[in-house]
Amino acid sequence: MSGGAPGHPDRAGLVxxxxxxxxxxxxxxxxxxxxxxxxxxxxxxxxxxxxxxxGFALLAIGTAVSAxxxxxxEREPExxxxxxxxxxxxxxxILALKPLGFSIATGLLFALTARGFGRGPLxxxxxxxxxxxLFVWILFARVLQLSLPAGPLERLVP
Amino acid sequence: xxxxxLLFHGLGLAMAPMNxxxxxxxxxxxxxxxxxxxxxxxLTVALLLPVTYRLxxxxxxIMFAGIYYGGMYGGSTTSILLNTPGESASIxxxxxxxxxxxxxxxGPALATAAIGSFVAGLIATLGLAFISPWMVKxxxxxxxxxxxxxxxxxFVTVSAAFGDSALRGLTALFxxxxxxxxxxxxxxxQARLSFGIxxxxxxxxxxxxxxxxxxxxxxxKVAATPPEGEEVVEPVKGSVWMTRxxxxxSWKPWLxxxxxxFPIGAMPAGGAEIGTFLSYSTEKALAKHPEEFGNGAIxxxxxxxxxxNASAAGTLVPLLTLGLPTSATAAIMLAGFQQFGLQPxxxxxxxxxxxxxxxxxxxxxxxxxxxxLNLPLVGLWVRLLAIPKPWLYAGILAFATLGCIGANPSPxxxxxxxxxxxxxxxxxxxxxxxAPVVVGLIxxxxxxxxxxxALAISQGDPSILVHxxxxxxxxxxxxxxxxxxxxxxxxGKGAVLKAMQADED
Numbered sequence: 001m002s003g004g005a006p007g008h009p010d011r012a013g014l015v016x017x018x019x020x021x022x023x024x025x026x027x028x029x030x031x032x033x034x035x036x037x038x039x040x041x042x043x044x045x046x047x048x049x050x051x052x053x054x055g056f057a058l059l060a061i062g063t064a065v066s067a068x069x070x071x072x073x074e075r076e077p078e079x080x081x082x083x084x085x086x087x088x089x090x091x092x093x094i095l096a097l098k099p100l101g102f103s104i105a106t107g108l109l110f111a112l113t114a115r116g117f118g119r120g121p122l123x124x125x126x127x128x129x130x131x132x133x134l135f136v137w138i139l140f141a142r143v144l145q146l147s148l149p150a151g152p153l154e155r156l157v158p
Numbered sequence: 159x160x161x162x163x164l165l166f167h168g169l170g171l172a173m174a175p176m177n178x179x180x181x182x183x184x185x186x187x188x189x190x191x192x193x194x195x196x197x198x199x200x201l202t203v204a205l206l207l208p209v210t211y212r213l214x215x216x217x218x219x220i221m222f223a224g225i226y227y228g229g230m231y232g233g234s235t236t237s238i239l240l241n242t243p244g245e246s247a248s249i250x251x252x253x254x255x256x257x258x259x260x261x262x263x264x265g266p267a268l269a270t271a272a273i274g275s276f277v278a279g280l281i282a283t284l285g286l287a288f289i290s291p292w293m294v295k296x297x298x299x300x301x302x303x304x305x306x307x308x309x310x311x312x313f314v315t316v317s318a319a320f321g322d323s324a325l326r327g328l329t330a331l332f333x334x335x336x337x338x339x340x341x342x343x344x345x346x347x348q349a350r351l352s353f354g355i356x357x358x359x360x361x362x363x364x365x366x367x368x369x370x371x372x373x374x375x376x377x378x379k380v381a382a383t384p385p386e387g388e389e390v391v392e393p394v395k396g397s398v399w400m401t402r403x404x405x406x407x408s409w410k411p412w413l414x415x416x417x418x419x420f421p422i423g424a425m426p427a428g429g430a431e432i433g434t435f436l437s438y439s440t441e442k443a444l445a446k447h448p449e450e451f452g453n454g455a456i457x458x459x460x461x462x463x464x465x466x467n468a469s470a471a472g473t474l475v476p477l478l479t480l481g482l483p484t485s486a487t488a489a490i491m492l493a494g495f496q497q498f499g500l501q502p503x504x505x506x507x508x509x510x511x512x513x514x515x516x517x518x519x520x521x522x523x524x525x526x527x528x529x530x531l532n533l534p535l536v537g538l539w540v541r542l543l544a545i546p547k548p549w550l551y552a553g554i555l556a557f558a559t560l561g562c563i564g565a566n567p568s569p570x571x572x573x574x575x576x577x578x579x580x581x582x583x584x585x586x587x588x589x590x591x592x593a594p595v596v597v598g599l600i601x602x603x604x605x606x607x608x609x610x611x612a613l614a615i616s617q618g619d620p621s622i623l624v625h626x627x628x629x630x631x632x633x634x635x636x637x638x639x640x641x642x643x644x645x646x647x648x649x650g651k652g653a654v655l656k657a658m659q660a661d662e663d
Contacts (some may be wrong), residue, residue: 016384016588020329027336030351045343049350050337056331062325071323073589082381083583086555090374090576093559094569102563109559110552116381119548133556145212146564 012075017060024056037126085116101151102141106133165287168515172220172523180217181520184224185231185527192232193539194550195240196380199470200486200596201372202229204365205554207494208561214499216513222494227279227524230470231532234271234463235539237621239392240266248433251466254451254458259392265536266400267538270408271458271463272532273400278416278464279525280469285420286478289516290507293479298502302612303623305480307632309605312484314636317594325645326590334598336565337362344603345610357570361603364493366488366562368596370575373558375582375592377551382583408460411441415464422465423472437465471521478502478514481604486593489600498535 031049066072089112096105110129111122120123130153137154140146171177187209191202206225210218238255251271258267300308317331318324340351341361352358400408418440419433441461442451451458474491476482483489483504495502500510507514534537545553562575585592609623616622624630 003364004604012588023336027339027351030353034348034350037250044610045346045348045350048602048609049339052332052335055328055338059325059329059332063329065324066323072653076383077585078382079384080382083378086374086381087576087580089555090559090572090579094572094576095294095392097569097572102560106556108558110556113377113552114548117548117551119546129552129556132553136556136560139363140208140560140564142210146208147567148563149567 008070008073009066010070011073012065013063015068017064020056020060020063024053027053027056030054076107082116082118089113089116097149099151101154102148103130103134103153107131107137109150161288161291164511164515165519167512168517168519169522171216171512172520177217177220177516177520178523180213180221181224182527184221185228185524185531186224188225188228189229189235189532189535189539190542191225191234192229193235193542194545194554195230195236195543196376196550197554198233198372199226199229199377200368200593200628201488202232203487203490203494204368204372205557205561206563207490207497210494211497211564215500217514218498219494219513222491223517223520224524224527226470227467227490227521227528230467231272231528232539234275234466235268235340235532235536236543238267238271238459239540240543250438250462251459253438254455256392257452257454258456258459263456264392264452266404266456267454267459268536269400270404271531272529274408274412274415274460274464275423275467276525276529277412278466278468279471279528280421280522281413281416282420282468283518283521283525285424286471286474286521287515289424289475290479290514290518293475294504295506297480300628301626302608302615304626304628304632305608306605306612306623307629307636308480308482309601309608310589310634311567311632311639312482312597312601313605314639315592316484316597317591318640318643323589324640326588327433327594330590330592331594331598334595335602337367337595337608338477338599338602344607355570357439357568362574362599363565363571364489364569364596364600365565366575367578367599368490368493369558369561369576371582371585371592371595372486373554374575374579375586377555378579378583379586380547380551384474404456407487411437411457411461412464414440414444414469415461415466417467418461419468420472423469424475425472433465433469434462437461458560474521478506478517479504481506483597483600486596489596492600 026139029051031046031053034046043135075132089109092112107126107128110132111125114120114125114129115122128142134153134157137148137150137158141148141150141154142157172181187206187490188202191197191205192199197205201227203222207222213221229474234251234255237249237252238259240256255271258264313331317327331458333550336351340350340363342349342359349359350466415433415437418437422433422436438458441455441457442448445451445455445457447455470487473485473488476484477488479502479503481492482602484494492502500506500513559572559575562571565571582592584590585595612622613620624633
């Protein structure tokens with residue numbers, strides 16, 4: 001992918017324009033479905049959302065024009081795999097947080113992120129991440145009194 | 159009490175042993191995190207916000223002041239020893255500072271940056287103390303319509319005036335404004351754009367958004383970019399002390415940088431990094447050896463570093479006196495205040511004067527601590543720079559999610575973090591600025607409140623918006639800030655504006 005040459009519309013730019021238009025529609029529809037209240041002032045809770053929806057519509061048009069004119073900066077091709085590793089790490093943390101506690105969940109995030117940056121193997125990095133996260137948990141949950149979900153590992157800490 | 163009396167009273171509070179400890183922890187953490195490559199002051203402040211959750215408001219804000227100034231110092235160390243383009247807060251410092259480090263003059267470069275930051279921080283914090291009472295008086299004379307005009311001006315300068323495209327700047331701003339709509343409307347209690355998800359009723363947390371955009375987005379971007387050559391950490395060889403000639407060449411740039419940076423930061427008009435660029439070109443024009451610029455001229459480090467710190471202190475003027483954040487860092491600071499139910503602005507000076515003045519005083523204290531701590535500890539900071547990327551970003555993401563979980567341990571909050579992280583990656587990938595999103599989120603609801611208040615007073619007559627001279631002047635400045643860059647871009651001066659884009663702060 002690169003910033004499209006003049007004459008060839010930048011496809012990513014067009015996708016962004018469509019997304020902006022979609023946001024505009026979502027805000028508009030969601031605001032219109034709000035239950036109407038007896039409104040004394042002419043400017044009520046719906047005015048600002050409508051204005052912002054209109055703004056998004058204009059920005060979508062502007063972005064589409066910009067895509068056709070090649071107005072986006074040049075882009076180098078990028079790798080997808082690291083993104084998937086890191087996103088996978090964040091998802092793993094969300095899923096593991098409640099049942100397994102902070103340290104194991106964050107240890108998974110830690111190891112999968114490191115894997116995204118090319119550091120492995122997971123059977124070494126996951127333990128490193130869990131130990132690291134357990135120290136962080138002790139520091140924040142015990143010393144700084146922040147409430148962080150505890151799991152089987154944290155319950156071992158006296 | 160007059161300003162000096164209030165300041166001394168604040169100093170008395172800030173010098174209490176416990177508060178000194180908070181300040182010390184703050185500057186140490188701030189420097190340590192700020193030094194890590196890829197972490198600017200905004201992210202430093204956002205990442206360290208959870209550390210302050212459990213403290214009392216005064217202690218927390220004092221630690222916060224330390225984190226803020228420490229983060230600024232740490233950033234300059236990074237750009238001198240590691241040429242990290244993309245960290246916009248101190249791009250200019252990297253220009254000459256990294257060249258000096260490569261010539262083995264890293265020590266004096268760090269010293270002039272640290273001492274320059276100290277001088278600038280000292281003068282600018284005193285400036286903040288003496289200007290604030292005046293600004294408060296001015297602020298109290300403003301009505302809701304004027305405040306709305308002020309916020310429109312801030313929107314324009316943050317999003318459209320700098321950067322290489324007004325369209326992309328405005329798009330980023332509107333994303334922030336749209337996110338600001340989510341939640342319960344403050345005046346009618348109606349839920350807006352919450353799609354039936356209870357977690358969304360409280361609105362989007364500024365810290366969640368900032369951490370996601372800056373930390374997760376940055377991590378994704380760095381991981382996805384194919385590596386191009388190793389980044390070299392320049393070792394600090396020889397003495398960190400400056401020679402007599404270094405001093406002679408540094409002190410004027412420090413003062414000029416301060417004089418340039420502070421007013422630019424203090425104007426309610428975007429905390430962009432113009433100050434550092436102006437200072438750099440001033441020093442280049444005034445230098446006795448202009449040929450040294452580009453090869454490691456010490457003036458090119460001393461001036462911009464001073465300007466950078468002075469403008470950071472300057473940003474606190476609109477933040478504290480008007481409640482107006484003009485940079486991403488200031489937006490997160492505002493969120494820090496709000497976690498204690500404090501709303502910065504003229505009323506805070508009246509209702510909670512001891513807190514405000516001990517905050518200002520602790521900025522002075524933090525400044526002194528940094529100059530004492532930093533140069534001797536340079537070796538330690540250098541070691542932090544050498545952390546390999548996989549561990550660095552794994553750690554950053556662990557702490558980013560920690561803050562999020564500590565504030566609200568719900569899967570929805572973490573899912574938002576992930577979604578905004580992907581948004582942050584997309585924004586970076588396609589050249590959209592980040593700061594307007596954060597500023598839009600926090601300033602949008604405030605602007606809407608002022609607008610509706612103004613229209614309620616006028617019973618719906620929109621002409622109240624342009625009824626006062628102050629509002630008209632503010633709109634004129636905003637229009638200029640929107641149109642002037644357009645003209646400059648059409649005349650092919652866009653590159654200059656692009657260079658002035660401030661991403662992090």
